[in-house]
Amino acid sequence: xxxxxxxxxxxxxxxxxxxxxxxxxxxxxxxxxxxxxxxxxxxxxxxxxxxxxxxxxxxxxxxxxxxxxxxxxxxxxxxxxxxxxxxxxxxxxxxxxxxxxxxxxxxxxxxxxxxxxxxxxxxxxxxxxxxxxxxxxxxxxxxxxxxxxxxxxxxxxxxxxxxxxxxxxxxxxxxxxxxxxxxxxxxxxxxxxxxxxxxxxxxxxxxxxxxxxxxxxxxxxxxxxx
Amino acid sequence: xxxxxxxxxxxxxxxxxxxxxxxxxxxxxxxxxxxxxxxxxxxxxxxxxxxxxxxxxxxxxxxxxxxxxxxxxxxxxxxxxxxxxxxxxxxxxxxxxxxxxxxxxxxxxxxxxxxxxxxxxxxxxxxxxxxxxxxxxxxxxxxxxxxxxxxxxxxxxxxxxxxxxxxxxxxxxxxxxxxxxxxxxxxxxxxxxxxxxxxxxxxxxxxxxxxxxxxxxxxxxxxxxx
DNA sequence: TTGACAGTCGTACACTGTACGGTTACTAGC
DNA sequence: GCTAGTAACCGTACAGTGTACGACTGTCAA
Numbered sequence: 001x002x003x004x005x006x007x008x009x010x011x012x013x014x015x016x017x018x019x020x021x022x023x024x025x026x027x028x029x030x031x032x033x034x035x036x037x038x039x040x041x042x043x044x045x046x047x048x049x050x051x052x053x054x055x056x057x058x059x060x061x062x063x064x065x066x067x068x069x070x071x072x073x074x075x076x077x078x079x080x081x082x083x084x085x086x087x088x089x090x091x092x093x094x095x096x097x098x099x100x101x102x103x104x105x106x107x108x109x110x111x112x113x114x115x116x117x118x119x120x121x122x123x124x125x126x127x128x129x130x131x132x133x134x135x136x137x138x139x140x141x142x143x144x145x146x147x148x149x150x151x152x153x154x155x156x157x158x159x160x161x162x163x164x165x166x167x168x169x170x171x172x173x174x175x176x177x178x179x180x181x182x183x184x185x186x187x188x189x190x191x192x193x194x195x196x197x198x199x200x201x202x203x204x205x206x207x208x209x210x211x212x213x214x215x216x217x218x219x220x221x222x223x224x225x226x
Numbered sequence: 227x228x229x230x231x232x233x234x235x236x237x238x239x240x241x242x243x244x245x246x247x248x249x250x251x252x253x254x255x256x257x258x259x260x261x262x263x264x265x266x267x268x269x270x271x272x273x274x275x276x277x278x279x280x281x282x283x284x285x286x287x288x289x290x291x292x293x294x295x296x297x298x299x300x301x302x303x304x305x306x307x308x309x310x311x312x313x314x315x316x317x318x319x320x321x322x323x324x325x326x327x328x329x330x331x332x333x334x335x336x337x338x339x340x341x342x343x344x345x346x347x348x349x350x351x352x353x354x355x356x357x358x359x360x361x362x363x364x365x366x367x368x369x370x371x372x373x374x375x376x377x378x379x380x381x382x383x384x385x386x387x388x389x390x391x392x393x394x395x396x397x398x399x400x401x402x403x404x405x406x407x408x409x410x411x412x413x414x415x416x417x418x419x420x421x422x423x424x425x426x427x428x429x430x431x432x433x434x435x436x437x438x439x440x441x442x443x444x445x446x447x448x449x450x451x452x
Numbered sequence: 453t454t455g456a457c458a459g460t461c462g463t464a465c466a467c468t469g470t471a472c473g474g475t476t477a478c479t480a481g482c
Numbered sequence: 483g484c485t486a487g488t489a490a491c492c493g494t495a496c497a498g499t500g501t502a503c504g505a506c507t508g509t510c511a512a
Contacts, residue, residue: 014459037499048461050501055459059500105381109332112387119411126413136420144382144428145435149371152378155331156370161338185345187352194362202370209371216442240490263468274492276470281490285469453512460507468499476491482484 015047017055021065025101028066033103063107068115070104073097076124083132084214087142090125091150091210098154105154133222142217149213153206165201172196241273243281247291251327254292259329289333294341296330299323302350309358310440313368316351317376317436324380331380359448368443375439379432391427398422 013019023045028036038059042049056062075093077086098105114122122143129139161175162168172192182189239245249271254262264285268275282288301319303312324331340348348369355365388397398418408415 038501039499042461050462051460053501106332106335109335109381109384112385119406119414123411123414126417130413136417137424137426140417140421140426141431141434144379144431145375145438148375148378148382148435150378151381152374152376153370155335155377155381156374158335159338180345185349187356188345188349191352191362191366195366198363200363200366205367205370208367209374212371212442212446213439216438220438264470265468268492276493277491279470455512456510458507458509460505462505463503465502466500469497471496472494474491474493477489479486479488481486 015045015051015055017065020045020052020055021062021069024062025066025069028103029101033107064111064113064115067104067107067111068117070097070101071115071121072117073100074121076121077128079124079128079131083128083134084218086128087125087146087214088210090121091146092206094150095154095157095206098150099157102158105151105158108151138220138223141220145213145217149209153209157202160202165199165203168200168202169196241271241277241281243291246271246278246281247288247295250288251292251295254329255327259333290337290339290341293330293333293337294343296323296327297341297347298343299326300347302347303354305350305354305357309354309360310444312354313351313372313440314436316347317372318432320376321380321383321432324377325383328384331377331384334377364446364449367446371439371443375435379435383428386428391425391429394426394428395422 020041024036024041027041027044038052039049041062042052045052052062056065074097075090077090079086081089125143125146126139129142130136134142162171173196176192177189177196180189180192246267250262250267253267253270264278265275267288268278271278278288282291300323301316303316305312307315351369351372352365355368356362360368388394399422402418403415403422406415406418
């Protein structure tokens with residue numbers, strides 16, 4: 001008999017690590033990561049703050065848990081596809097997930113031990129690359145390169161103060177341009193002006209860089225050296 | 227007469243925004259970002275915690291300040307070089323700086339308003355690209371791509387628990403491989419085993435991806451479309 | 453019936469950022 | 483030389499944090 005087995009329908013079911021971590025994720029999503037305190041999370045679960053410590057060693061482990069939950073949302077590469085389509089799919093998925101949980105990218109940076117979902121993901125990506133003919137060395141290169149791009153892009157996106165192209169145009173006009181006098185920042189001023197007038201959408205940026213990287217990796221795919 | 231002028235050699239010179247932010251940077255470097263509290267910083271400056279608030283609006287602004295100081299350490303691109311050498315130089319410099327201040331990458335992600343050093347840097351990079359013949363659109367692509375790569379790489383590096391190739395080999399043997407049973411993670415296990423035996427150094431990874439991106443950007447440099 | 457034990461939680465401690473008000477030290481105006 | 487004004491400094495206090503500790507429950511095994 002497991003300690004986590006149901007106790008009955010009346011009252012709330014007992015706590016479990018699963019429930020604690022899931023509620024923490026929900027709270028971070030709805031009210032921001034800074035609202036996630038042990039007391040507040042306990043409250044959300046109709047429990048005292050100290051009760052949480054029976055299911056999670058400390059807050060660090062709780063954060064590890066929600067980061068891994070976020071990781072689990074990223075689609076694994078479909079390995080029957082050709083490798084480029086598979087890598088594109090999982091990169092696009094990763095970006096979507098990280099845009100949905102903007103606080104996650106910050107958390108990931110401060111965590112050292114990868115969780116199970118993280119490991120599973122890396123395994124699937126490596127498998128896909130190796131089956132496509134990448135050497136171990138080249139697969140490692142591709143992994144670092146693609147992950148760096150995806151995480152870096154997500155990090156930059158997370159620190160943008162606007163959500164879509166429309167908001168961007170307004171913001172450039174009202175906030176950025178006034179801070180970019182043409183004498184001091186001629187090129188940035190020029191770019192901001194131009195981009196505001198055209199139909200520029202930063203969301204398209206991701207596709208450009210991703211395609212460029214995938215194309216270039218294809219050229220190096222079977223080379224033994226680098 | 228300025229309020230920040232020297233008061234004499236005896237006792238410590240008076241506080242200033244400059245001194246406060248610099249000492250904060252020093253403290254974050256020497257004892258980690260989590261040791262940087264207002265009380266502790268005041269102590270470090272022979273001052274009370276509340277005195278700092280006369281030079282900095284709040285802690286957020288203090289963090290903005292030290293992030294911008296870190297930014298100022300990054301070398302600007304030498305625009306008389308050919309553009310690839312210039313971009314390589316500033317990317318390598320950025321990686322070095324972010325590796326020297328591993329906590330900075332986390333902070334950057336949570337800050338929305340770019341500081342003056344950040345703006346100056348972006349201006350110089352954009353100038354270099356535009357003078358090399360990049361269109362505004364292409365220069366924006368290149369900016370996003372290169373920055374994403376550099377920040378993403380730094381972010382991954384910052385969450386690695388080892389410092390050099392030697393430590394890595396030990397760590398793979400003692401920590402990673404035991405967590406990667408070949409039945410569950412055949413490919414990761416294979417990679418870890420292989421890399422441990424060869425002279426693999428993650429520091430070389432940065433060069434590979436950077437060269438690939440610069441090479442591919444050169445091909446797109448004069449294309450009008452994307 | 454008794455013992456063990458897993459789960460819950462109230463209290464307490466050391467810490468955080470910072471609002472508020474009081475105290476200095478220095479400068480400008482007369 | 484005196485006084486008013488002000489910029490800098492800082493002690494105290496408050497609401498919040500993570501979590502160590504010990505007490506209290508309920509359930510199951512012997």
